Amino acid sequence: MFRIPFLILLCWGSAINAASLLPLWDSSYSGDYGGNGGKRFSHAAxxxxxxxxAIRIHIDSNYIVGLQVRYGRHWSEYIxxxxxxxxxIFLHKGESVIQVTGRYGSYVQRLVFITDQNRTFIFGxxxxxxFNAAPIFKGTVLRYFTGRASSYINSIGFHWGDYPKNVPNCAERGNL
Structure with missing residues (x-):
């Protein structure tokens, strides 16, 4: 006997199309900028x-040495x-990074963060x-970092998405 999966029946029977089951946010990715060495890291969680x-950057005369990011009130692991x-740097309440430019070789050498409040922070x-990293979808912001690191930041990537609305204390911009 041929069986149609329950989800398909549910969608067919209630005239729900597949697009309506997708999340209601847009996301994009820019990167990896830099070399291939180092161990992979991700701040997705x-x-x-x-x-x-807030963002902490360790720099020397040539490279971006390390990175630590505060998400809400919690700092990520130092990389x-x-x-x-x-x-x-500390962002103002409700302020978000909307563009990152920089330079790289075997390691990341420069990072420039530009916010939606017209502030620019230059490191390195x-x-x-x-490189020039920016979201594809209008109104999205920098959500988290990925990349590779060793004794320097070997490479870096930027993940863009909607400003979070479903996180405790983040229902509106400015609640932090």
């Missing part, structure tokens, strides 16, 4: 803590090496191949 509210000077050395 961290985005559940809320929007990006990268132990050398370099630490610099950090102005050498290497240039």
């Amino acid at each position: 961290n985005q559940q803590d809320g929007p990006i509210t 990268g090496g132990s050398s370099g000077e630490r610099e950090e 050395n102005d050498a290497g191949t240039t």
